[in-house]
Amino acid sequence: MSETQHGGAAPADSDDEPRRRWTHTAKVLASSLWFPALFFFGFLFCYLLAFHNPTPHDIKVAVPAPAAAQLQKTLDQAVPGGFEVKPVPGGDTALRRAVLDRRAAGGYLPDPAHPALYTAKAGGFEIEAVLQQTFTPLAERGGARLKQVELAPTAPKDAMGTSLFYLCLGLTIPSYIMVMMMLRATGIGRWKKVVTFVVSGAVMAVAAFYIALAMDCIVDRPVCLLYMFMLSLGVSLTCYGLVPFVRQFFPGVAIVVFVLLSMPASGGAIPVEMVPSFFRWLHPYMPLGNLVDALRNEMYFDGVELFRPLLALSIWIAAGIVLICIGYFWERHRVNVARSGGDEELTPSDLEEAVQDPTFEMPQPMPVRASTHYIGASEPMLAGRILDTQSQPLHGVLITVTTTDGRQLTRTRTDEHGRYQLTGLPEGFVNVIAGGPRRVPSIKRVLIKDGPVAHQDFVLRPRPQDQPPQGGGASATS
Numbered sequence: 290m291s292e293t294q295h296g297g298a299a300p301a302d303s304d305d306e307p308r309r310r311w312t313h314t315a316k317v318l319a320s321s322l323w324f325p326a327l328f329f330f331g332f333l334f335c336y337l338l339a340f341h342n343p344t345p346h347d348i349k350v351a352v353p354a355p356a357a358a359q360l361q362k363t364l365d366q367a368v369p370g371g372f373e374v375k376p377v378p379g380g381d382t383a384l385r386r387a388v389l390d391r392r393a394a395g396g397y398l399p400d401p402a403h404p405a406l407y408t409a410k411a412g413g414f415e416i417e418a419v420l421q422q423t424f425t426p427l428a429e430r431g432g433a434r435l436k437q438v439e440l441a442p443t444a445p446k447d448a449m450g451t452s453l454f455y456l457c458l459g460l461t462i463p464s465y466i467m468v469m470m471m472l473r474a475t476g477i478g479r480w481k482k483v484v485t486f487v488v489s490g491a492v493m494a495v496a497a498f499y500i501a502l503a504m505d506c507i508v509d510r511p512v513c514l515l516y517m518f519m520l521s522l523g524v525s526l527t528c529y530g531l532v533p534f535v536r537q538f539f540p541g542v543a544i545v546v547f548v549l550l551s552m553p554a555s556g557g558a559i560p561v562e563m564v565p566s567f568f569r570w571l572h573p574y575m576p577l578g579n580l581v582d583a584l585r586n587e588m589y590f591d592g593v594e595l596f597r598p599l600l601a602l603s604i605w606i607a608a609g610i611v612l613i614c615i616g617y618f619w620e621r622h623r624v625n626v627a628r629s630g631g632d633e634e635l636t637p638s639d640l641e642e643a644v645q646d647p648t649f650e651m652p653q654p655m656p657v658r659a660s661t662h663y664i665g666a667s668e669p670m671l672a673g674r675i676l677d678t679q680s681q682p683l684h685g686v687l688i689t690v691t692t693t694d695g696r697q698l699t700r701t702r703t704d705e706h707g708r709y710q711l712t713g714l715p716e717g718f719v720n721v722i723a724g725g726p727r728r729v730p731s732i733k734r735v736l737i738k739d740g741p742v743a744h745q746d747f748v749l750r751p752r753p754q755d756q757p758p759q760g761g762g763a764s765a766t767s
Contacts, residue, residue: 327541331549339553343563345371345419351387351396351407354378360399368423381405388440391586391594394562395420404428409441411589413560414450441589444506452506453588454557457580459497460517461551464490464524465543472532479617486529490521508588516587516602520580523605530612533619551577573597576605654690654699654713669710670737673745675703675723682707683749686725693718693734723747 350372352360357376364372375393377383384396388407394416396407406424408417421437428435443450467489471482494517501507528543535542553564554571555578561569572578579598586594675686688709689700698719703709714737724730728749735745 324541327544331545335549335553339564339568340559343415343559345416346562346566346569347371347373348395348416348419348562349373349375349393350420351375351377351384351393353380353384353398356399360397363427364423371419372423385438385440389590389593391590397424399427400433401431402433403436404431404433405436405438407438407440409589410439410450411441411443411585413556413562414443415563416560419563443589444508446505447507451558452501452504453581453584454555456497456501456507457517457520457555457557457577457584458552460493460521460580461524461547461577463493464521465528465547468525468528468532468543469540471529479613479620482529483526483613486525487522490518490525493521494518507584510588513584513587516580516583516599519599519602519606520576523576523602523609526609526613527605528609530609530616533616534612546575547577551575554578555581557581574601576602654711654715669712669742670714671711671719671721671735671743671745673709673721673747675707675709675725675747675749677728678748678750683725683728686723686728686747686749689722689724690714691720691722693720695720721745723749725749727752 345368348371350364352374354376357374361372361374364374375387377387377393377396381398384398384405384407387393388396388409391412394409394412398405398407404424404427406420406428408420410417425435444452447453464486467486471477471485474482477485494514498507498511498514498517502509507513524547528539528547531542532539550568550571552558554561554568554575556562556564556572557577561572561578579601583595583598583602586592586598671690673688675683675688677683682703682705684703684705684707686703686707686709687700688702688711690698690711692698692715698714699711701709701711716737716739718734718736720732721735722730722732729752731747731749733745733747735743737743
């Protein structure tokens with residue numbers, strides 16, 4: 290009977306083999322290439338789309354009130370949708386004030402004899418260039434030569450006005466990477482990691498500010514240290530708070546939010562008035578752009594319009610704190626439920642899932658979800674199932690993998706089906722130790738090879754003091 294069943298099953302397995310092999314290859318390719326694909330399409334649709342053709346959109350220009358209506362018509366014909374004329378009561382002094390208060394990107398005095406253009410290079414080098422190109426022909430139509438007045442020049446060695454952008458970028462990306470690295474520190478608890486983010490953010494802010502100051506590419510306004518610290522804290526806390534919710538997709542989520550979307554919407558490399566509407570809409574909400582605005586306004590415009598960027602940075606910090614607190618209480622709930630079920634060995638560190646960053650790291654020993662496999666998850670190298678003596682799956686069994694000399698590589702716990710999977714293990718022999726609540730631990734030596742998945746199952750017996758005294762219990766154990 291068994292031979293007949295076996296013989297009948299063999300052709301089906303043989304027929305299914307090509308399909309399984311194809312799906313396995315597709316799964317491996319998807320898991321390996323999802324991050325490069327994300328970058329490829331991200332750069333195309335974010336950077337190339339945003340920067341390939343900078344075009345002015347509603348650049349505010351202050352003009353004396355009597356000439357505003359006529360000048361708006363002229364500009365609409367020359368550059369449709371490019372400029373928004375802001376009527377200002379008064380003359381030269383009022384135009385200067387409008388630019389310095391950041392109510393306008395530039396000011397134009399249409400005096401027939403002495404026309405003047407008031408600009409602020411610190412507000413954006415490209416905007417200044419567009420204003421010159423647009424208003425110089427207008428002034429020359431009347432036979433006069435346009436006089437340009439620079440009201441807010443950049444720091445002496447910031448010729449292109451982009452130093453603030455790179456300074457802010459230098460705080461954003463390391464704050465994200467710091468979270469990735471701290472997820473490896475399984476021996477450090479959640480709150481110690483938060484303290485690390487706070488201290489590291491302060492150190493980075495101080496170092497970045499004074500290095501840039503020594504390069505003479507920013508203005509000496511020490512209060513900017515606070516704004517820079519707020520950005521680092523907002524990014525690191527939000528990233529850390531997101532990990533329990535986005536799990537293996539965390540690297541992709543962080544890159545999309547804090548790099549692919551934040552940089553084009555920042556207004557640092559290209560002024561936000563010259564990028565597509567989607568990025569202009571994002572600008573007030575993204576942390577990078579708000580720090581660029583805060584530093585510009587503080588360093589070059591006497592601290593005007595700081596409320597919105599500082600509020601946005603504060604909201605990012607608050608969002609990170611809320612996410613971390615939710616994760617903390619969820620972790621406590623899971624530990625309490627496990628311990629009420631007899632698993633007294635479960636610790637909070639067991640619940641913090643390791644996350645790999647495919648941008649700069651080789652695979653590290655870490656658990657892989659056993660029940661599901663999705664794009665972005667690492668391929669398993671070691672898998673198995675833990676059963677009791679009645680062939681029932683054991684949930685929550687602690688699996689520890691060590692080197693042959695006893696150095697711990699990683700650990701995980703079985704799921705509700707008794708399964709576990711691990712990846713990132715070195716080739717060669719490793720020790721696999723299985724131990725559950727009220728179970729006799731078991732250890733096996735397993736050979737790990739590159740390519741095929743190594744399998745190691747366990748059957749765990751109850752501890753002698755937990756075995757029922759009846760004969761049936763002893764028989765089941767044997």
